Amino acid sequence: MKKTISTSTKISVVMGLTALVSLSAFAHNHGQHGNKEQGHGQQERAQAHGSHAHLYPANMVVHLRPTRGNEGKFGMVTFERTDDGVKVMAHLEGMPANSTHGFHVHEFGDCSAPDATSAGSHFNPNETQHGARDAEHRHVGDLGNIETNRSGMAHVEFVDQGLTMRGPHSILGRAVVVHEQADDLTSQPVGNAGARVLCGVIGVAKN
Numbered sequence: 001m002k003k004t005i006s007t008s009t010k011i012s013v014v015m016g017l018t019a020l021v022s023l024s025a026f027a028h029n030h031g032q033h034g035n036k037e038q039g040h041g042q043q044e045r046a047q048a049h050g051s052h053a054h055l056y057p058a059n060m061v062v063h064l065r066p067t068r069g070n071e072g073k074f075g076m077v078t079f080e081r082t083d084d085g086v087k088v089m090a091h092l093e094g095m096p097a098n099s100t101h102g103f104h105v106h107e108f109g110d111c112s113a114p115d116a117t118s119a120g121s122h123f124n125p126n127e128t129q130h131g132a133r134d135a136e137h138r139h140v141g142d143l144g145n146i147e148t149n150r151s152g153m154a155h156v157e158f159v160d161q162g163l164t165m166r167g168p169h170s171i172l173g174r175a176v177v178v179h180e181q182a183d184d185l186t187s188q189p190v191g192n193a194g195a196r197v198l199c200g201v202i203g204v205a206k207n
């Protein structure tokens, strides 16, 4: 009998400690907004504050892998939220020298097909026309072109006003595709950029 009581006491102590640890983790994560974030309306408040990394990660990353027949090509893209828009940094290697390649966010985070057609078409949640990155009408996923140097490398950085990193139109979980040819920025619906040479899924970055 005594042993039973002792065991159950131990269990409740352990449970109490677990609860304390959980509570302090919650308080740490939520900081001063902890009390406001319960119940409905959580998403709207998070959008207003913009600092809730646990709901909307600040940074996203994509590792671009070659489609079949394009072995040796690779790349990486990062997306970072700033006050002026989404800062995009793209780095490509192993590409043809001095060439221009269409660069888009596509609708599905699925690069499994050998030609990456599994990524679907351009990410276009507003059902607008295809266009240049700074055009009045463009798909959310229209990021123009990337030009490589004489070594077949490219490094571009720009801040984009059309990308969205939170809410129903977030690019998280979708795909970045680099095409074999240039996006002419006018042909509908996808700029006539030809085959897909690189594809990667947009994920949450470590920081």
Ligand SMILES: [Cu+2]
Residues within 6 Å of the ligand: 102, 103, 104, 105, 106, 122, 177, 178, 179, 193
């Ligand atoms: Cu594309």
